[in-house]
Amino acid sequence: MASAELPVLKASDFASDQDVRWCPGCGDYAILAQMKKVMATMGMEREKTVFVSGIGCSSRFPYYMNTYGMHSIHGRAPAFATGIKSTRPDLTVFVITGDGDALSIGGNHFMHAIRRNVDINIILFNNRIYGLTKGQYSPTSEIGKVTKSTPMGSIDNPVNPISLAIGCEAAFVARSVDVHIKHLGETLKRAAQHKGVSFVEIYQNCNVFNDGAFSYATDKAIKSDNVIEIEHGKPLIFGKNRDKGIRLNGMQPEVVELGKGITEDDLLFHDEQAPEPTLAYLLSRMRHPEFPEPIGILRAVDAPKYDQQLNDQLALAKEQKPNADIDELFNSGDTWTVE
Amino acid sequence: MSTSTEGQTESTKEVVQIEEATIRFCGDSGDGMQLAGTQLTNTSALAGNDVATFPDFPAEIRAPRGTLAGVSGFQISFASRDIFTPGEIVDAMVAMNPAALKTNLADLKRGGVLIANSDMFVKKGLEQAGYETNPLADDSLDSYQLFEVPMTKMTRLAVEGLDLTMKEADRCRNFFAMGLVFWLYGRSLDPTLRFIESKFKRLPAIAEANKRALNTGYNYGETTDAFTSSYQVEKAKLTPGTYRNMTGNELSAWGLIAAAKLSNKELFLGSYPITPASDILHELSRRKEFGIRTFQAEDEIAAVCSAIGAAYAGHMALTTSSGPGIALKGEGMGLAVMMELPMIIINVQRGGPSTGLPTKTEQSDLLQVMFGRNGECPMPVIAAKSPSDCFQTSIDAWRIAARLMTPVMILSDGYIANGSEPWRIPKFSDLEPIPISHPGPRADDDEPFMPYARDEMLARPWALPGTVGLMHRVGGLEKSDGDGNVCYDPDNHQHMIETRAKKVANAAKLIGPLEVMGPEKGKLLVLSWGGTYGSCRTAVTQLQEEGQEVAHAHIRWINPFPENLSEILSSYEHVLIPELNMGQLSLLIRNQFLINTINLNKVKGKPFAVEEIVVKARDILG
Numbered sequence: 001m002a003s004a005e006l007p008v009l010k011a012s013d014f015a016s017d018q019d020v021r022w023c024p025g026c027g028d029y030a031i032l033a034q035m036k037k038v039m040a041t042m043g044m045e046r047e048k049t050v051f052v053s054g055i056g057c058s059s060r061f062p063y064y065m066n067t068y069g070m071h072s073i074h075g076r077a078p079a080f081a082t083g084i085k086s087t088r089p090d091l092t093v094f095v096i097t098g099d100g101d102a103l104s105i106g107g108n109h110f111m112h113a114i115r116r117n118v119d120i121n122i123i124l125f126n127n128r129i130y131g132l133t134k135g136q137y138s139p140t141s142e143i144g145k146v147t148k149s150t151p152m153g154s155i156d157n158p159v160n161p162i163s164l165a166i167g168c169e170a171a172f173v174a175r176s177v178d179v180h181i182k183h184l185g186e187t188l189k190r191a192a193q194h195k196g197v198s199f200v201e202i203y204q205n206c207n208v209f210n211d212g213a214f215s216y217a218t219d220k221a222i223k224s225d226n227v228i229e230i231e232h233g234k235p236l237i238f239g240k241n242r243d244k245g246i247r248l249n250g251m252q253p254e255v256v257e258l259g260k261g262i263t264e265d266d267l268l269f270h271d272e273q274a275p276e277p278t279l280a281y282l283l284s285r286m287r288h289p290e291f292p293e294p295i296g297i298l299r300a301v302d303a304p305k306y307d308q309q310l311n312d313q314l315a316l317a318k319e320q321k322p323n324a325d326i327d328e329l330f331n332s333g334d335t336w337t338v339e
Numbered sequence: 340m341s342t343s344t345e346g347q348t349e350s351t352k353e354v355v356q357i358e359e360a361t362i363r364f365c366g367d368s369g370d371g372m373q374l375a376g377t378q379l380t381n382t383s384a385l386a387g388n389d390v391a392t393f394p395d396f397p398a399e400i401r402a403p404r405g406t407l408a409g410v411s412g413f414q415i416s417f418a419s420r421d422i423f424t425p426g427e428i429v430d431a432m433v434a435m436n437p438a439a440l441k442t443n444l445a446d447l448k449r450g451g452v453l454i455a456n457s458d459m460f461v462k463k464g465l466e467q468a469g470y471e472t473n474p475l476a477d478d479s480l481d482s483y484q485l486f487e488v489p490m491t492k493m494t495r496l497a498v499e500g501l502d503l504t505m506k507e508a509d510r511c512r513n514f515f516a517m518g519l520v521f522w523l524y525g526r527s528l529d530p531t532l533r534f535i536e537s538k539f540k541r542l543p544a545i546a547e548a549n550k551r552a553l554n555t556g557y558n559y560g561e562t563t564d565a566f567t568s569s570y571q572v573e574k575a576k577l578t579p580g581t582y583r584n585m586t587g588n589e590l591s592a593w594g595l596i597a598a599a600k601l602s603n604k605e606l607f608l609g610s611y612p613i614t615p616a617s618d619i620l621h622e623l624s625r626r627k628e629f630g631i632r633t634f635q636a637e638d639e640i641a642a643v644c645s646a647i648g649a650a651y652a653g654h655m656a657l658t659t660s661s662g663p664g665i666a667l668k669g670e671g672m673g674l675a676v677m678m679e680l681p682m683i684i685i686n687v688q689r690g691g692p693s694t695g696l697p698t699k700t701e702q703s704d705l706l707q708v709m710f711g712r713n714g715e716c717p718m719p720v721i722a723a724k725s726p727s728d729c730f731q732t733s734i735d736a737w738r739i740a741a742r743l744m745t746p747v748m749i750l751s752d753g754y755i756a757n758g759s760e761p762w763r764i765p766k767f768s769d770l771e772p773i774p775i776s777h778p779g780p781r782a783d784d785d786e787p788f789m790p791y792a793r794d795e796m797l798a799r800p801w802a803l804p805g806t807v808g809l810m811h812r813v814g815g816l817e818k819s820d821g822d823g824n825v826c827y828d829p830d831n832h833q834h835m836i837e838t839r840a841k842k843v844a845n846a847a848k849l850i851g852p853l854e855v856m857g858p859e860k861g862k863l864l865v866l867s868w869g870g871t872y873g874s875c876r877t878a879v880t881q882l883q884e885e886g887q888e889v890a891h892a893h894i895r896w897i898n899p900f901p902e903n904l905s906e907i908l909s910s911y912e913h914v915l916i917p918e919l920n921m922g923q924l925s926l927l928i929r930n931q932f933l934i935n936t937i938n939l940n941k942v943k944g945k946p947f948a949v950e951e952i953v954v955k956a957r958d959i960l961g
Contacts, residue, residue, distance in 0.1 A: 016812070018824065047807045052648070055815075062812050063825065068804040070651060070678075071814025072644065073670050079609075079641035083648025083656070084804070086632060087607050091652070091804055109644075112637040310632055317627035324628035326600055330593065330764045334530055335583040336385050338574075 011036040014046060016066045022057060027178035027204035028125060032064055034185045035123075041185075042192060049092045052081045054101040057132050058125035058204070061096040075106025078113035081120045085307045092192070093120040099140040100130050103159050107139075114168040116306040117196045123188070124161055124201045129210035162284035162298060165199045166277045171303040172198035173280060175295045178205060179218050183229070183295065190297055196305045216288050217295075228292040230283065232300075235267035238292045246286070253286060272300045350525065350561060353568035359418035360524060360572055361426030364516065365443045366435025366456075367404055368397055368411040371513035375433075376413025377759075378517055378531045384584040384761050385530055387574030388417035391873065392759045393425035393946070398614070398697045405459075405467040410442045417524075419573040423725070423873030425758065427948040431523065433516050435459065435490070437468035453483040454519060456512070458491035486565050490515050490556075497555040498548040507545065511552035518556025525571045528553060580763040587726035587755040588615070590762060591685060592622035594733025595657060596629050601734065602741055602773035604655035605630035609645035611638055611664060614697045615753040616687040619659045639664040643671035646682055650675070651813065653777070653803040655737065656682035662691045662704045666711065672746055673712040676839065678813040679791070679799050681740040681747075683733070688752040688869075690944045699944025700754035702869050703920035708748045709898060709927070715836045717843040719743070720898040722750040724872035727762045729755065732895065738773050739846050744798045750897075752919075754946050755870040777801050781808030791823040797842035844899050853901035857883060857890030860910035863959055866936075868894045868924050871917055871947055878952035887960055897924070900931065908932055913959050915939060917952050 014036040022028045039049070049067040053059035055074035062069030068091075072080050077095045085093045095113075102110045102124050113120065129147070130136040136149040140161065145154040165173050172194040176187040184202065191198035203214040216226040228238035228246065236246035237258070245267040247256045256262050271279060280299035287293060318324070362379065364372045373394055384390050393414040402409030416426040431452035434440040436459040447453060460475050474480055475487050494515045498508045514531075521528055531553060539546035560566050585593075599606040610620040610633065624633045632649075636642040643658045650656035660668065665686045675682055688704045690696025708720055719739050723732040732749055740747040778800045781788055790811040791799050802809040811823060819826035820835060855864075857879065867875040872893050879891035892907055894900065908914055908928070916925045917939040925936045939955045941947060 016810075046810055047805055050652075050804050062814070065812075067810050069810075069812035069814075070648075071812065071816065072647075073674050073815055076640060076644045076671070079636065079644035080648035080651070082634065082636075082641070083607065083609060083645030083650075084652045086634060086645070087605070087649045087654045088652040088804065108637055109641050112641065310634070314627050314630065314632060318630075321628040326597060326629070326767045329596070329626075329629075330767070331581065331583075333583055334381055334385055335581050335764065336387065337581045338387065338577045338579050 009040050009043075009046070011040045014039050014066050016064055018063050020064050021060065023208050025207040026057070027127065027206070028058055028061070030178045030181055031123075031125065031184065031202060031204065032061065034181055034188055035065070038185055038188045038192065042189060044092060044192070048090065049094070050084055051094045051096055052077045052084065053096040054106060055132070056098040056101045057206075058096055058098040059101060075101050075104070076109055077101070078106065078109040078120070078122065082113055082116070082118050082306070085118055085120050086310050089119070089307050089311055095120055095122040097122065097124050099124065099126045099128060099138045099161070103139045103161060103164070111164070111168050114165055114170045114197050114199060117171055117303050118306045119196050119308065121191050121198045122200070123191070124199070125204040126161060126201050127204045127206040127210055128213045129206050131206045131209050135209040160284060160287075161201045163281060166281045166284055166299065169277055170199050170299065171196045171301050172297070173299040174199070174297045175201045175203070175293075177203045177214065177217055177227070177295060180295070187296070190300070194300060196303055217293060226288055226292055227295050230270045230294045230296040230298065232270055232272045232297065235264045235269050237264065237267065246291070253282060253291065255291065272297045274299075275301065350522070350569050352561070352566070354525065354571050355568050357570050357572055358420060359416065359422065359426075360430050360570060361414065361416045361428065362431045362433075362520060362524075363412055363414040363429045363443060363446065364433045365410055365412040365439035366433075366513070367439070368399070368409045369401055369404065370411070370435045371510065372411045372413050372435070375513045375517045376415055378534060379520060379526070380415050380759060381584050382521065382526045382530045383415070383417035384582065386526060388419065388572055389422050389575040389577060390415060390417045390584065390760055391422050391425040393754065394757045396698055405436055405438055405464050407438045407442055407468060410439045412439070412443060417572055419575050421575065421577070423876045424946070424949060427950070431520070433520060435512065435516065437464045437470055437474070440474065441468045441470065447483060449482045451483055452486070452523070453480060454486045454488055454516070456490040456516075457487035458489045488519065488559070493555060493559065494552050497551040501544050501548050503544060503548055508548065511548045514549045514552035515556035518553040518558075519560050522557045522560030523566065523569050525569055528557060577761065578763060582761040582763055584759050585726060585762040586618070586757055586759040587723065587729040587751055588618035588687070588757065589622055590726060590729040591723070591733055591749070591751060591756070592619050592626075594730040595623065595683070595737070596626060596631065597730070597767065597770060598734045598737035598773060599631070599655045600629070600767070601770055602655060602737065602775050604775065605632065606657060607646060607649035607654040608633045608657045608659065609636050609642040609649070610634070610659045611636050611642045613639075613661045613664045615689055615756050616659045616661050616664075616685065618756070619685065619687070639667035640671060643668040643684070647671060647675050647678070647680060650680040650682045651678070651804070653801070656680075657685070658682070659685040659687070661687050661689050662707065663694065665704065665707060669712050672718065673714065673716050674815045675746040676712070676716050676718055677815050679744045679839070680813070681744050681801070683736050683740055683747055683749060685749045685751060687756045688750060690942070696944045698753065700752045700870065700946060701919050701942060701944065702752060702871070703923065703942065704750065705897065705920065705923040706926070708750060715840065717840050717898065718746050718748055719843055719846045719896070720748045720750065721896050722869040722894070723755060724869060724893055724895060726755050726758050726760045728895075730762065734770065734773075735850070735895075739849060741773055741775050742798060742849065743796060743842055743846060744801060745843060750869055752870040775801070777803050778806070778809060780806050783808065787822070789821050789823070791818060791821050793820070793838070796845045797838055846896070847899040847902050850896045850899075850901060852903045853892055853894060853907060855890050855892045855907060858888060859890075861888040861890060862911065863889040863913045863915060863956060864907065864911035865889065865891045865915050865917065865952070865956065866894065866908075866924075866928070867891070867917060868897060871919060874947040874949050874952055875917060877949045878956065881949065881953055882956055887956070889956060889960065894924075897927070905932055908934055913937055915956060915959060917947055917955070919946070
């Protein structure tokens with residue numbers, strides 16, 4: 001008889017036997033490490049977890065996890081995940097995706113998985129470039145970006161992943177940064193705990209094709225002025241000396257300096273549980289360099305979950321027609337007998 | 340409810356015995372012609388006839404009233420013998436307006452019964468149909484038995500006092516037409532009266548109006564001097580059993596429900612609405628009590644991908660579509676082949692290419708489903724031959740998919756999917772179970788789990804997420820045989836391509852031999868596949884009755900072919916392959932067996948007329 005007590009797993013127990021093949025220095029390593037740590041901390045079961053990915057550098061992720069996994073096709077991971085979670089609500093399902101995978105070829109599935117509120121965790125590694133295909137601009141690349149496919153600079157208006165997710169009424173939306181490991185671990189943990197779809201955008205450095213794309217948010221000397229860690233119920237304060245804040249001026253956020261008659265009470269207070277997504281959307285519009293960019297949980301509300309409702313309908317149908325008999329179905333309606 | 344065939348009704352007029360009748364209702368797409376046809380079908384089936392139907396409707400939901408483009412038709416054949424097609428020469432036609440007459444008259448046999456709603460043959464309707472003079476008034480219809488019936492007026496009179504609007508009253512006209520046809524063929528009104536009761540339960544005035552219209556039509560036939568005789572078709576000698584009338588799409592769905600239960604699995608359908616496949620989605624969506632999950636996805640791609648997810652998670656997975664949707668699913672199907680997961684893909688074919696003829700039938704997706712994926716990507720393909728056969732086809736497909744761990748493609752087509760015929764109801768306990776096993780849990784110190792280890796049929800194990808110790812990753816990258824890890828080794832790739840192909844070829848060991856109807860060797864073999872079965876079987880039977888040396892073989896499994904096909908093909912001087920495409924099976928046969936074939940091809944959105952096949956065969960036989 002095995003002991004009823006489950007063995008305690010370490011982060012390394014979540015590593016598969018495959019060699020990790022990302023470029024040395026890639027931001028993906030930090031995310032992989034945090035994921036394994038979070039799973040160990042949360043006591044998650046390896047056999048009850050499925051990682052589903054699409055195509056791209058980040059999408060190799062499932063191969064490195066000692067869980068169930070599927071490295072699927074470009075952009076479609078949310079659709080596979082929907083099939084898995086709808087049939088097996090007992091499993092924890094992660095979607096690992098990138099900016100090209102989720103927002104370009106997979107934009108449609110991204111949008112629909114979010115609006116349905118399927119209980120899956122979508123983790124977007126945003127490096128603002130196509131890495132696997134060696135350096136073309138992506139849907140999150142900035143206007144004017146010079147790449148192999150845009151020698152005169154990109155003329156595509158980039159998509160803001162968080163704004164898009166909130167536009168689809170995502171119930172859980174968060175942002176973190178690859179090298180900000182403590183914050184990243186906490187954010188992943190909150191996402192995994194959330195019931196319903198959770199969407200996390202991670203600023204991830206591609207040191208080969210787009211090095212330093214997020215240096216404003218990672219460089220120790222300046223990051224405090226360029227990102228703002230938002231927390232539920234707290235005022236929006238940032239800056240190395242925590243002397244700056246965000247105040248609402250009508251419908252517009254503005255940067256103000258604390259002191260000189262402006263106190264914390266004048267600032268915008270974050271409410272991740274606001275029923276309407278308006279505040280979360282407003283925060284998502286704060287972009288560098290005009291504003292510090294928010295990291296943390298922008299939105300976390302409870303909403304009806306697709307997979308749960310699908311299974312509830314099944315249970316209800318079985319309750320209404322107990323002992324559903326296939327012979328009875330075949331013989332229903334107008335039938336006749338030939339002797 | 341079950342009855343032992345509802346009797347023919349009594350008439351005071353002469354009753355002429357006939358063996359078979361083909362009737363067509365045609366009118367505006369808002370005239371309720373599909374309903375009229377369905378009611379006559381069910382009633383005839385209940386009366387013990389063999390029946391076959393051919394609904395034919397425009398792609399537009401409501402084309403402008405009275406126009407040629409808006410004509411909708413429903414044809415039904417019922418007979419006192421076994422029939423395999425809904426007929427092509429119409430014995431009796433109901434034309435609700437001039438446009439319907441214009442587009443359908445060519446199919447009415449000389450001397451046939453033509454019932455026209457004379458109230459609609461007025462200036463506007465005639466102009467819309469392009470008639471310069473009223474065909475009811477000139478001599479253009481002299482070679483038919485024309486009955487001009489003022490259906491609109493009679494129906495309005497019948498429903499008087501029920502407080503209906505004019506529009507509501509006119510919507511009862513199809514019941515009047517039904518009543519008249521029911522009288523003409525001695526059909527009982529009871530099944531339709533029961534239908535009205537249940538359909539319009541919440542609209543008592545409408546129910547009453549439809550009942551009155553039906554009875555008035557019937558009584559009109561009995562009392563007016565215009566009709567001097569009615570017809571009677573005796574019961575058919577069908578195989579003993581209990582029957583009900585079913586369409587191919589309904590039976591595809593029921594076959595899937597049965598297959599799920601036979602394999603002790605719950606069914607998951609990922610689908611996106613598309614004509615003419617949506618009825619499978621509709622039918623399965625209302626059968627949740629059998630543990631069926633249906634997911635209307637955001638697009639065709641998500642539909643197939645969600646199903647693959649469900650397959651990985653351990654469910655019986657299904658996606659349904661038609662040609663354009665199948666094109667979109669190509670990459671997903673390739674992944675299912677690569678990951679070696681069992682699932683069913685149904686393609687209810689329609690006229691192509693591109694959007695093509697959405698509501699018309701064709702067999703032109705055969706090469707698409709055989710080869711329409713990147714890389715060497717073989718998949719078993721089975722084609723249903725008739726509405727009834729859709730049931731068994733679903734079961735056979737799942738048996739192969741589950742046994743070999745492979746996606747399986749089912750081909751149906753608009754003709755058999757929307758067409759109906761009597762289905763002999765099986766006992767569930769008589770159906771052969773589909774055994775499926777999954778590997779059990781492993782401890783950390785056991786041998787590592789090999790997700791791509793193979794059995795004697797080259798199938799890999801189906802390991803379910805949630806099982807301790809079987810954690811493994813699947814994906815679209817080439818993998819090394821056995822452990823399933825990503826592998827770019829050249830010899831391994833060659834080995835895996837060959838292995839996946841051999842595995843699919845192994846299905847031939849499971850599908851049984853092909854049967855031939857007629858002489859085992861001789862001058863001519865008619866070889867068919869899919870929905871042309873009925874026309875080919877009827878044509879060959881007719882030729883055999885004439886004393887011709889001709890045989891018929893019908894293929895259900897197209898990939899792989901039955902093992903004895905080669906031997907059969909070599910036993911005849913000529914092989915004729917009739918297809919509703921430009922020669923796709925023919926191309927496969929020529930390639931695999933290096934024989935000459937004679938093609939009979941038609942792409943008009945319509946099934947073959949038996950006569951077309953007979954004429955071609957006679958030509959070859961000399």
